[in-house]
Amino acid sequence: MGLLESVLHVAPVMPVVVIEDAKHAVSLARALVAGGIPAIEITLRTRAALDAVRAIANEVDGAIVGVGTVRKPQDLKDAEAAGARFAVSPGSTPDLIAAAKDSALPWLPGAGTASEAMTLSEHGFIFQKFFPAEAAGGAPALRSLHGPLPEIRFCATGGIGAHNARDYLATPNVACVGGSWLTPSRLVAAGEWGAIEALARAATLLRA
Numbered sequence: 029m030g031l032l033e034s035v036l037h038v039a040p041v042m043p044v045v046v047i048e049d050a051k052h053a054v055s056l057a058r059a060l061v062a063g064g065i066p067a068i069e070i071t072l073r074t075r076a077a078l079d080a081v082r083a084i085a086n087e088v089d090g091a092i093v094g095v096g097t098v099r100k101p102q103d104l105k106d107a108e109a110a111g112a113r114f115a116v117s118p119g120s121t122p123d124l125i126a127a128a129k130d131s132a133l134p135w136l137p138g139a140g141t142a143s144e145a146m147t148l149s150e151h152g153f154i155f156q157k158f159f160p161a162e163a164a165g166g167a168p169a170l171r172s173l174h175g176p177l178p179e180i181r182f183c184a185t186g187g188i189g190a191h192n193a194r195d196y197l198a199t200p201n202v203a204c205v206g207g208s209w210l211t212p213s214r215l216v217a218a219g220e221w222g223a224i225e226a227l228a229r230a231a232t233l234l235r236a
């Protein structure tokens with residue numbers, strides 16, 4: 029199993045984290061790991077993101093930290109330098125595809141249509157983020173893609189929560205789902221790590 033494949037299969041859910049303050053990163057990651065969710069995507073949407081990745085990579089045993097919202101080649105370099113073990117993008121661009129082929133960092137590019145998924149597969153990227161999952165047709169769309177594109181495995185993300193995750197996870201080409209529901213900003217800001225651990229533990233039970 030390749031590194032990306034093992035990251036996508038380590039748990040049913042990959043938390044997508046928007047972190048406002050890097051000082052929360054270690055406690056947040058420890059809570060997720062304690063709840064049974066080791067692979068964590070920290071999105072590059074805040075200034076705290078790379079410091080958070082560095083802190084988790086250095087201090088949290090058992091965490092597999094990745095960087096999300098990677099949009100340009102420099103983001104891949106920054107992610108690797110910060111200690112990320114994988115990178116995730118909402119889509120793909122020719123520049124990013126070229127940079128990812130040159131990089132040692134495993135990359136999960138995004139696709140929302142058959143054409144995007146086919147282009148990425150042609151470049152060798154058979155693990156993809158299906159985004160924005162609910163808006164792009166949800167689990168029925170993924171089931172439809174499975175017939176013609178049977179080699180591709182998806183992490184479905186965007187509009188997924190505890191209410192609909194099982195439907196995605198029962199789809200044969202879905203390796204895991206991603207979502208922000210395990211780390212609500214209110215709980216993070218309040219330091220409610222026990223509540224986040226409980227959300228993580230519930231998420232480990234979602235695979236049918």
Ligand code: 3PG
Pocket residue numbers: 044118159185186187188206207208209
């Ligand atoms: C994202 O990149 O924002 C993820 O897709 C998370 O989406 P969600 O907030 O709908 O879970």
